[in-house]
Amino acid sequence: MxxxxxxxxxxxxxxxxxxxxxxxxxxxxxxxxxxxxxxxxxxxxxxxxxxxxxxxxxxxxxxxxxxxxxxxxxxxxxxxxxxxxxxxxxxxxxxxxxxxxxxxxxxxxxxxxxxxxxxxxxxxxxxxxxxxxxxxxxxxxxxxxPREEETLEAFSAATSTFAAHLDYLATIADWLAERGAGAEAASAYVTHVFGQLGILVSQQTDTLAALTGKHMTPGGINEQFLARLREAGVPDTVRSGLDGILSRLRS
Missing domain, CATH: 3.40.50.720 (NAD(P)-binding Rossmann-like Domain)
Structure with missing residues (x-):
């Protein structure tokens, strides 16, 4: 019970x-x-x-x-x-x-x-x-x-990214709608693409880094977009944001 x-x-x-x-x-x-x-x-x-x-x-x-x-x-x-x-x-x-x-x-x-x-x-x-x-x-x-309670707090911090991830998807859908797809079709398409990607990731045994490599071809558009985000400091911003959440949880 x-x-x-x-x-x-x-x-x-x-x-x-x-x-x-x-x-x-x-x-x-x-x-x-x-x-x-x-x-x-x-x-x-x-x-x-x-x-x-x-x-x-x-x-x-x-x-x-x-x-x-x-x-x-x-x-x-x-x-x-x-x-x-x-x-x-x-x-x-x-x-x-x-x-x-x-x-x-x-x-x-x-x-x-x-x-x-x-x-x-x-x-x-x-x-x-x-x-x-x-x-x-x-x-x-x-x-x-996890082996230590402090590591559990890092797991908790990681869950703070849910809204940001959904906002990222909403941004892609909005961009697509603004270029003629229409709001409903754009939302349905982005939801489908990333929903299926989530299923694929859940069924893989490769690391996320390895899967990232598998979804890029040299000189391709996925590589170009990822390079633009890295140049803009997005990974560093994510790490910094998570560090701030973790400090809050541990205070």
Whole structure:
């Protein structure tokens, strides 16, 4: 049985993934009531509780998915038990802080679940390794466990690039639309091209650097465009931006 404190997009994704096939009982907090009601109506294994404490009273593995600024206030008003496994999805909140806020819970794990959990395809980074957390996240995809907590924060920083990547695709679509393709056709084409590229990448065993080379021919247009971005300092800007995010997460 799993409990969820906080019912936003990530909770909805994990619960949707969990509820496929042989589904475990899931207990949701009333926070974000619209999401809770919708999940409860869709899945017979999902139970919406009257309070966050009721979630803890019914589940031993508890996912914390509230906004980080309110995490301490939410957790410190709850009564945890030694048998609780606390699985946090709070970005930037370290294990030692979580232990203090959830004492006397016996085990605390940090995790970075992804929206693709809804399709059973989230590769979830977590630290430290824990059998209960691993069982949860393997139900909705797979897991990767770095050796150190500091490295987990780098994984978290990497997820800050989602919006920038989508904006990059939107820029390509806008450029194409402005040159006669039309907005709908341009968006459909760019979505298809990069969606298929994502599938191809997920099925390859080559490194990303090797795949980059395979998608260029000497003197070709892919090589020309990549060279223009490198000349403009785009890779350095990406690295600098990620360094800034990582500093924020570690502060």
């Amino acid at each position: 799993y409990g969820f404190i906080g019912t936003g997009e990530i909770t909805a994704a994990i619960v949707t993934g969990l509820s496929a096939g042989t589904a475990p009982d899931v207990f949701l907090s009333p926070r974000g009531r619209e999401v809770s009601r919708e999940l409860g109506a869709r899945f017979p294994n999902v139970h919406v509780c009257a309070s966050n404490q009721e979630v803890l009273d019914n589940a031993t593995s508890v996912v914390i998915a509230v906004r980080p600024p309110i995490g301490q206030a939410v957790l410190e008003e709850l009564t945890f038990r030694p048998e609780h496994v606390v699985i946090s999805a709070l970005a930037g909140v370290r294990v030692d802080q979580l232990r203090a806020w959830t004492a006397p819970a016996g085990r605390v794990v940090r995790s970075i679940p992804l929206p693709s959990a809804a399709r059973g395809q989230s590769l979830t980074a977590m630290f430290p390794d824990d059998p209960a957390a691993r069982e949860l996240y393997e139900r909705v995809g797979g897991v990767v466990v």
